[in-house]
Amino acid sequence: MANVIRRQTPAARLGRGLLYGVLILAALFYILPLVVMLMTSVKPLSEISPGSLLSFPQNPTLAPWTKAWGEACTGMRCDGVGGYFWNSFAIVIPAVLISTTIGALNGYALTKWRFKGSELVFALMLFGCFIPFQVVLLPMAQTLGWLGISSSRAGLILVHVVFGIAFTTLFFRNFYVGIPNELVSAAKLDGAGFFRIFWRILLPVSAPIIVVSVIWQFTQIWNDFLFGVAFSAHNTQPVTVALNNLVNTSTGVREYNVDMAAAMIAALPTLVVYVLAGKYFVRGLTAGSVKG
Known part of the structure; x- marks a missing residue:
């Protein structure tokens, strides 16, 4: 019972929250290249520029997929x-x-x-x-x-x-x-x-x-x-x-x-x-x- 109480303390919940936060950030970091590839693949060529790597497509299209x-x-x-x-x-x-x-x-x-x-x-x-x-x-x-x-x-x-x-x-x-x-x-x-x-x-x-x-x-x-x-x-x-x-x-x-x-x-x-x-x-x- 004491172990259950300790796991429910605010400090334990905070530690668990920090752990999940670090894991989520790590997952986002590793999945970022895939997200960039996916967003770029549905952008018209006119929306692709060096500064628009992480921008969402304004006029998404599947034409690049068809051509690919x-x-x-x-x-x-x-x-x-x-x-x-x-x-x-x-x-x-x-x-x-x-x-x-x-x-x-x-x-x-x-x-x-x-x-x-x-x-x-x-x-x-x-x-x-x-x-x-x-x-x-x-x-x-x-x-x-x-x-x-x-x-x-x-x-x-x-x-x-x-x-x-x-x-x-x-x-x-x-x-x-x-x-x-x-x-x-x-x-x-x-x-x-x-x-x-x-x-x-x-x-x-x-x-x-x-x-x-x-x-x-x-x-x-x-x-x-x-x-x-x-x-x-x-x-x-x-x-x-x-x-x-x-x-x-x-x-x-x-x-x-x-x-x-x-x-x-x-x-x-x-x-x-x-x-x-x-x-x-x-x-x-x-x-x-x-x-x-």
């Missing part, structure tokens, strides 16, 4: 990011599904079906998380050429799957370490095999770490620029490359409202994913962070 969406690039000129927006989805969705599935199977095998050299295999895969992407550009380009899928969506999907497996394996391995081995042993005694144990026992309890893997991979692949610009052609470029082309191929007066609208379009999917599933991402990371 535009059409596909022709030659060296890019008229919008719309077509490449769907390119990114065509690359991200299969890459996320494949890398998450393989990572789950790897994590399961490395924890519940240990074999000779499994720790070495895991160490090598973990090492893959620290390899700079720039180091592998040339050998990866040669590999894609040998496979006949260079400058294609399939090639980009393969690149992202290869680099995503190291991270997803780490996530699932750390999560599955905390699941009792007795469950797997009992299933083996009942005659269950590798895939049946995974499907019936491991997968139903894997929702938190699956969310972590999907959000992590979705964000990394969607925001990727290096692989997109190195391993794609004009008609297979992701939205990040199209955004760069749009901003850097403008002629005449710089249309900042169109550039901001295009940046908002490119960032929208990751914003939606974090708004809808951000709390599950934190829970999933916490679930696997103290295991293994």
